[in-house]
Amino acid sequence: MRYQTERNIVATIDDVAKAAGVSTSTVSYVLSGKRPISAPTRARVERAIDKLGYRPHAGARALASARTNVIALMAPLRVGVNVPVIMQFVAGVVTRARDFDHDVLLLTQDDVSGLDRVTGGSMVDALVMMDIEADDPRVPLVAAAKQPTVLIGLPQDPEGLSCVDLDFEAAGRLAVRHLARTGHTDVALIGSPPEVLQRHTSYAERLMRGLRSQATSSGLTARVEACDSSPSGASAAVDTLLATAPDTTGIIVHNEAALPHVLSRLAERGIVVGADMSVIAVCPTDVALSQRIPMTSIDLPAEDIGKVAVDMVMARLEGDHPSETRLLSPVLTERESSAYGPAGALD
Amino acid sequence: MRYQTERNIVATIDDVAKAAGVSTSTVSYVLSGKRPISAPTRARVERAIDKLGYRPHAGARALASARTNVIALMAPLRVGVNVPVIMQFVAGVVTRARDFDHDVLLLTQDDVSGLDRVTGGSMVDALVMMDIEADDPRVPLVAAAKQPTVLIGLPQDPEGLSCVDLDFEAAGRLAVRHLARTGHTDVALIGSPPEVLQRHTSYAERLMRGLRSQATSSGLTARVEACDSSPSGASAAVDTLLATAPDTTGIIVHNEAALPHVLSRLAERGIVVGADMSVIAVCPTDVALSQRIPMTSIDLPAEDIGKVAVDMVMARLEGDHPSETRLLSPVLTERESSAYGPAGALD
DNA sequence: TATTAATGTCGAAGCGCTTCGACGGACGGA
DNA sequence: TCCGTCCGTCGAAGCGCTTCGACATTAATA
Structure with missing residues (x-):
């Protein structure tokens, strides 16, 4: 048994007003602060409010104020x-x-x-x-x-x-610039699944644009590989990349789901990430940290x-x-x- | 430029009533179907509604009907x-x-x-x-x-x-029963992170209960290992398990996040899942399917x-x-x- | 001291909808 | 032909809140 005056009978602002001995509008102004209320009045109203467990009715409020919160x-x-x-x-x-x-x-x-x-x-x-x-x-x-x-x-x-x-374009540039500065000359992007690219999701395109422009100005070779998010898709992307561009030493991965599989595939092929191959992930930090090794990453601050x-x-x-x-x-x-x-x- | 009579002036039910030449309540009844309305009247009202682009005001409706939808x-x-x-x-x-x-x-x-x-x-x-x-x-x-x-x-x-x-208890029983039937005698659960167990999340405890009761009645040895969801946590769980119960040939994994890492660790240790070791996952089907091999699983039909x-x-x-x-x-x-x-x- | 300006409170008019009771007309049964 | 029904529609009374203008007080200014 709880203390509740009446099940399902909830207090209205009028009840509060009555209990506090003030008018309805005064209660409203106490609540909204839109007009000054003296300290003693405010106190009485507030006491009444929590004695009755009053909660303003959202619908009524929305109707009267044209604001729903x-x-x-x-x-x-x-x-x-x-x-x-x-x-x-x-x-x-x-x-x-x-x-x-x-x-x-x-x-x-x-x-x-x-x-x-x-x-x-x-x-x-x-x-x-x-x-x-x-x-x-x-x-x-x-x-x-x-x-x-x-x-x-x-x-x-x-x-x-x-x-x-x-700013995915800047992210693309940043990743390439970093790879360039650390002595890489052949880099690649393992990116979104083909469907995403076909939808012209703008972030994917912006990242590629940044990557390409920086590659050009830094004088690097940059390859782009779409990548399905499944384990096999990731393997395929890695394999294709290594076949067509064997000199690649830097990979940017922009596909959270594929990331672990990309790393697995590299490992399977005997490529040591962080030594033979530099991999930069574009993903939230916690994803970067929950891989087999902590990933160098550009944070996606979701x-x-x-x-x-x-x-x-x-x-x-x-x-x-x-x-x-x-x-x-x-x-x-x-x-x-x-x-x-x-x-x-x-x- | 769009066709809109007046920006931000939205039609009310009264406007509709006027336009249709009926009373407000009639419009309301057309909308709610709570009273019979003749076909011609209904048609006039409906025409008015979409001519004016009328949408009932959610707050007003909630206030009057005590239902918010x-x-x-x-x-x-x-x-x-x-x-x-x-x-x-x-x-x-x-x-x-x-x-x-x-x-x-x-x-x-x-x-x-x-x-x-x-x-x-x-x-x-x-x-x-x-x-x-x-x-x-x-x-x-x-x-x-x-x-x-x-x-x-x-x-x-x-x-x-x-x-x-x-029914996690039944799931625990089912997993063990399956392992028993397929000739396993030493099985283990790699489960939730310690924090989850400490919170007494009931599903974890129910799964364990089912697992233990079935192990008893099937005459199996069943071990339980808590498992942090990180790669290292998963590795540790696998290592501990294999050290303390080297005869284990069946593992039930109930930890979506740890699952891939458990599989990786087993692979690293040269244990072939599906041959040397049977692994049953308790997780949504799509998670089961996106592992390195398709997992035998008990679906969590979220x-x-x-x-x-x-x-x-x-x-x-x-x-x-x-x-x-x-x-x-x-x-x-x-x-x-x-x-x-x-x-x-x-x- | 008279006048203006705040300051604090009240009353009432809606906000847009639902719903209840009422009512006129058409219809079937006696 | 008259009465009881049912059908379709209307009018009005709220639902619980905000907000505007008005009205006392009291404080500040001339």
Whole structure:
């Protein structure tokens, strides 16, 4: 038996007002702080609130204030390549949203009609959308909505929406530059699965662009190999690479799921990563650390990106901040999977 | 430029009523179907609705009807052991919720106050909670709430709440029985990380219980090894096991993250899985299939469990179904990681 | 001391929807 | 032909909250 005056009869703001001997609006102002309330009144109200266990009714509040304190997050939930990465995005978004006193409504990627539903029905104040493709059909939809939206990823045409992502082009350059400086002359990218490339997922293309431009300006040879995320796909990619470009001494892997299999295959072929071959991973730090050896990596700060996305969307919600695109600078951390190449130190 | 009568001025039900030349309530009844409406009237209303692009306001609806059409899902978002599994639960819940015309509000495991918020604030109609521990502090909280809740997992005392989970005890028995039948006499469990065991996560304990009881009745020796999910943790578990019980020919692995590392370590030690050693994994099928060889496994039907959870919670929402506990029967699928043991076929 | 400006509180008008009771008309049975 | 039904529709009363304007007080200014 618990102390509860009446099961399922919940206190309303009027009950609180009555109990505190003030008007309804006063209670509301105590709660919102939008008008000054004297200390004694406030105290009485607050006492009444927790004596009654009062909780404002979210729907009523939304109706009256046109604010729901909920944001929508559209995430790809299909099992696939980058599940841990997705989880980190989600975690970042949810925890940061709480800092702004918002909750998160979860939409799945393929539920396109969900956008209309939550938007038109005023279920949410704002949206965050992950995994944006170059020519994403959802972009025009949310661009037409009244709620501000931020995209995680970079579409061809953002249509005035805010975007945030890792600067993959810079990451590509950074990885190649690092390999060049440490004496490598023949490098390769083992990248996303062919499907991802075909979808023109922009991050994959941006990484390749950066890699190629830096290879050119550093005078390196750079090869690119698509890579299915399965063990056999990874083996195949490694084998093809080593067959067509046997002089390769530096590999950049941008495929979390394939990474362990790539390393296994290299090991099977007697190639010692960190000595014969330098491998740089582009992935979250915890993934880099849970490989057979700690990987030199460019961090994909998924959780941070999620948080920044929320910051941006909240900024738009408050003031009249313009939309913007933020690309986070890549950071490379040396660990045990990379070493000097045939040309030795260059600095 | 788009066709939109007025940016941000959205149509209300009254606008629709006016446009269709009927009363507000008629429109409402067209939408809800709670009273009969003649075909011509219905048609006029529907035409008005999509001419105006009308969407009912979720908050207003919630206020008037005491139904939000949202359920809360509390999931562990910390990066950890079983990320892919969690994602599958989540996906199951979200997709099934949509079948019932509900959306999902995502709460993180550690945000205990979130329970109170969404519950007391009437933000949701029901709750689903994952990753329930034996003595979970959240259970009494949601048990006191007015919304129905289903737990994924089994607490010591469900306090009248519904539960759903894989029948891990049966899974433990099934795995051992299979090994016994295929001629193994010395088997072992490589299980959850020590932290998980210390939290008394019930699934780990239930699996062990089933395993031990079946080992006893089948006359096998069964050893249990906790296992950290890191590569080194997995290696250590394998090494310890092989040192203390060198006759082991059958291993049950119940730790998705450690699984690949366990297999690697066995390979490193020159032990051929599927020949020298039979390994049965307890994990989702797709995890079983993405190892170096296709694993014989007992499926952890995460997505199904999520769906069943939603089915159960919806049932309670509709009628006055009593609370229940559903344990899904384990299914073992033979693949390439298991073979006959020293005693040969027994059937 | 008279006048203005804060300061603190109240009352009432919605926000957009659901739902209950009422009501007019068509219909079948007596 | 009259009455009881059922069908389809309407009007109005909320659901619980926010917010605007008004109204006392009290404090600051001339």
